[in-house]
Amino acid sequence: xxxxxxxxxxxxxxxxxxxxxxxxxxxxxxxxxxxxxxxxxxxxxxxxxxxxxxxxxxxxxxxxxxxxxxxxxxxxxxxxxxxxxxxxxxxxxxxxxxxxxxxxxxxxxxxxxxxxxxxxxxxxxxxxxxxxxxxxxxxxxxxxxxxxxxxxxxxxxxxxxxxxxxxxxxxxxxxxxxxxxxxxxxxxxxxxxxxxxxxxxxxxxxxxxxxxxxxxxxxxxxxxxxxxxxxxxxxxxxxxxxxxxxxxxxxxxxxxxxxxxxxxxxxxxxxxxxxxxxxxxxxxxxxxxxxxxxxxxxxxxxxxxxxxxxxxxxxxxxxxxxxxxxxxxxxxxxxxxxxxxxxxxxxxxxxxxxxxxxxxxxxxxxxxxxxxxxxxxxxxxxxxxxxxxxxxxxxxxxxxxxxxxxxxxxxxxxxxxxxxxxxxxxxxxxxxxxxxxxxxxxxxxxxxxxxxxxxxxxxxxxxxxxx
Amino acid sequence: xxxxxxxxxxxxxxxxxxxxxxxxxxxxxxxxxxxxxxxxxxxxxxxxxxxxxxxxxxxxxxxxxxxxxxxxxxxxxxxxxxxxxxxxxxxxxx
Numbered sequence: 001x002x003x004x005x006x007x008x009x010x011x012x013x014x015x016x017x018x019x020x021x022x023x024x025x026x027x028x029x030x031x032x033x034x035x036x037x038x039x040x041x042x043x044x045x046x047x048x049x050x051x052x053x054x055x056x057x058x059x060x061x062x063x064x065x066x067x068x069x070x071x072x073x074x075x076x077x078x079x080x081x082x083x084x085x086x087x088x089x090x091x092x093x094x095x096x097x098x099x100x101x102x103x104x105x106x107x108x109x110x111x112x113x114x115x116x117x118x119x120x121x122x123x124x125x126x127x128x129x130x131x132x133x134x135x136x137x138x139x140x141x142x143x144x145x146x147x148x149x150x151x152x153x154x155x156x157x158x159x160x161x162x163x164x165x166x167x168x169x170x171x172x173x174x175x176x177x178x179x180x181x182x183x184x185x186x187x188x189x190x191x192x193x194x195x196x197x198x199x200x201x202x203x204x205x206x207x208x209x210x211x212x213x214x215x216x217x218x219x220x221x222x223x224x225x226x227x228x229x230x231x232x233x234x235x236x237x238x239x240x241x242x243x244x245x246x247x248x249x250x251x252x253x254x255x256x257x258x259x260x261x262x263x264x265x266x267x268x269x270x271x272x273x274x275x276x277x278x279x280x281x282x283x284x285x286x287x288x289x290x291x292x293x294x295x296x297x298x299x300x301x302x303x304x305x306x307x308x309x310x311x312x313x314x315x316x317x318x319x320x321x322x323x324x325x326x327x328x329x330x331x332x333x334x335x336x337x338x339x340x341x342x343x344x345x346x347x348x349x350x351x352x353x354x355x356x357x358x359x360x361x362x363x364x365x366x367x368x369x370x371x372x373x374x375x376x377x378x379x380x381x382x383x384x385x386x387x388x389x390x391x392x393x394x395x396x397x398x399x400x401x402x403x404x405x406x407x408x409x410x411x412x413x414x415x416x417x418x419x420x421x422x423x424x425x426x427x428x429x430x431x432x433x434x435x436x437x438x439x440x441x442x443x444x445x446x447x448x449x450x451x452x453x454x455x456x457x458x459x460x461x462x463x464x465x466x467x
Numbered sequence: 468x469x470x471x472x473x474x475x476x477x478x479x480x481x482x483x484x485x486x487x488x489x490x491x492x493x494x495x496x497x498x499x500x501x502x503x504x505x506x507x508x509x510x511x512x513x514x515x516x517x518x519x520x521x522x523x524x525x526x527x528x529x530x531x532x533x534x535x536x537x538x539x540x541x542x543x544x545x546x547x548x549x550x551x552x553x554x555x556x557x558x559x560x561x
Contacts, residue, residue, distance in 0.1 A: 099539055099542035099543055099545075099546060100539055100542075191521065192521060193521055296506070303500065303503075320549075320557055321546070322548070325548035328558075330558055330560075331557065331559075334558065336483065340486075341484075345489075345492075348493075349493065349496055349497075349500075352474070352477055352478065352483070352497060353501075355480050356497065356501070369510075372510075373507055373510045375514050375518075375519075378518065378519035379512075379514075379515055379518050379519050382518050410500065427520075
């Protein structure tokens with residue numbers, strides 16, 4: 001087996017048994033990344049990676065070392081790694097260097113992780129295809145004429161193409177799960193509050209969550225365990241300790257939301273998802289059709305709440321504190337020009353939508369209404385989880401699409417996240433795992449759980465992986 | 468369709484400079500998206516406050532500044548495009 005094909009657990013065993021060193025592993029990955037034509041990385045942190053690998057090898061030599069020690073990973077370029085560039089794939093932060101580590105990075109570093117580089121994304125994590133990156137789109141390793149999904153495009157492509165053992169991504173409306181489905185890897189979006197957001201460049205703060213992208217479910221569990229927990233730097237993080245669960249299929253009630261199998265879902269995707277549900281049924285699970293009646297409103301609700309928060313969060317990029325600054329005749333002129341020149345089309349569009357929705361006279365009709373609808377969406381899920389343990393549904397209505405196919409029609413692009421957005425509005429955890437293919441194109445199953453029940457999701461997913 | 472004037476007004480509120488071409492495209496895109504939002508008007512179900520929410524309590528901390536490492540503070544100032552003697556320079560607003 002090639003060094004770059006190993007999972008976390010396999011690589012850990014190899015390091016323990018002295019089959020190879022962390023420096024060997026790291027060099028194998030760096031070589032692979034440099035030869036890649038996928039545009040999955042925005043920067044390679046070679047010097048840092050090699051220094052970390054050498055440090056890890058010293059720790060490994062003592063015989064006692066944590067699971068992630070010496071394991072090479074990559075980080076979405078919206079998450080800060082001290083001393084390294086953090087661009088959010090935007091021209092406005094093209095030369096921005098992170099002044100401190102995100103909490104998740106601190107936690108990985110404490111274990112002795114090796115950071116290979118920063119991965120590509122849609123600008124400021126806004127997009128469903130990776131095409132909104134100011135530095136070029138990431139190609140899907142399964143079919144290079146197609147998108148990798150988004151916004152964590154580089155993070156999923158890197159794992160799918162063996163350019164990192166695991167990566168971190170972030171999910172605001174589906175940005176981990178949807179690209180994981182498009183590229184055929186495992187992606188976990190944790191419960192809102194399970195993982196600290198400190199050091200993640202903000203998109204929409206009531207929705208953003210960092211999560212792992214891995215080759216299998218076991219690895220996702222390892223990373224989730226490593227990065228989750230309360231952080232005093234993020235008031236929305238929760239005092240939560242991951243505990244492994246062993247769910248038996250014969251005691252499991254799986255809900256299948258009928259609204260997720262309605263018009264718009266490609267028949268071939270539906271068939272693959274139905275087959276997975278059948279497998280769970282054959283393994284002893286009880287399948288219950290449920291209804292989430294507010295589903296049809298979720299997308300509109302999300303595209304009011306998200307952009308409203310964006311219009312506030314991105315106001316800080318004003319050419320004064322950091323990033324691109326364009327000379328102007330007065331202060332206002334500096335703001336106008338720096339933002340006008342620095343932001344790409346989708347970011348501008350969302351700032352405009354958000355500003356519109358929050359502007360005087362429109363607030364009640366849009367933002368306030370959307371908050372009410374968000375509560376309806378939450379209620380739907382809360383009612384469903386009184387009846388069932390987990391939900392099984394598609395991740396996206398279609399597999400990876402061609403470059404340019406949806407670029408000029410924002411609304412059709414937004415539909416790519418139609419099954420990941422509702423649970424996100426409710427702050428629920430969701431996992432995407434590859435369960436089939438249409439030709440070369442992977443299709444992911446989404447497993448949604450109740451708040452802080454990642455353990456149930458992961459237990460069921462890891463059993464399903466083996467069926 | 469939302470008017471050119473309206474787009475210009477929102478862009479000004481957002482502190483965004485848009486080209487003529489961008490304004491035109493924005494009129495089209497925003498109109499389509501805002502029309503789609505009309506869907507929400509038909510959403511009506513009884514609200515059960517708090518049902519399904521993760522957080523039941525606020526998070527407070529003492530109103531006290533945390534010590535920050537000097538080197539981090541220096542890096543933050545360093546990131547500013549225009550600075551002098553440890554201060555960020557801003558154009559006069561009066």
